[in-house]
Amino acid sequence: MVRTPLTPEEHRRGERLGALLRQARGGRSMVEVAASAGISPETLRKIETGRAPTPAFFTVAALAGALGLSMDELLVHCAPGPALTSLPERALAPVAGSPAALPLTA
Known part of the structure; x- marks a missing residue:
């Protein structure tokens, strides 16, 4: 199976996801x-x-969960259009019940 080459926008979206x-x-x-x-x-x-x-949807979803990000925040940040220069503080707040929201134990 031959994969269609990615567009420049798809590459930029991947870069935004990586930065996020x-x-x-x-x-x-x-x-x-x-x-x-x-x-x-x-x-x-x-x-x-x-x-x-x-990346595959389930990979992105797993990373979002591990980092306490919502899929909505990922969509807003990575959707086509002008890239955000940084995340709003609420985007970095852990999602309740996510591993990032739980205290680390030694």
Whole structure:
């Protein structure tokens, strides 16, 4: 099966998604976030750097859950149109019940 080449807008959308995920990850390591989402650190690295600009829906959903982001916030940030320069503070607030909202234990 031959895959249709991505458009420049699809590449830009992937870059916006990567930037959003990096910002939401903050000081957490890629390994920690990837494990929480059930994906490999290499997959997260590719998404964050834009090398995988169109990740699978369930991968994005798992990352959103691991980072405490809502799918609505991802859509607003990554939809076609002018890119947001940074996330509003409410976008970085953990979603109630998400792993990011729970305290870490040693």
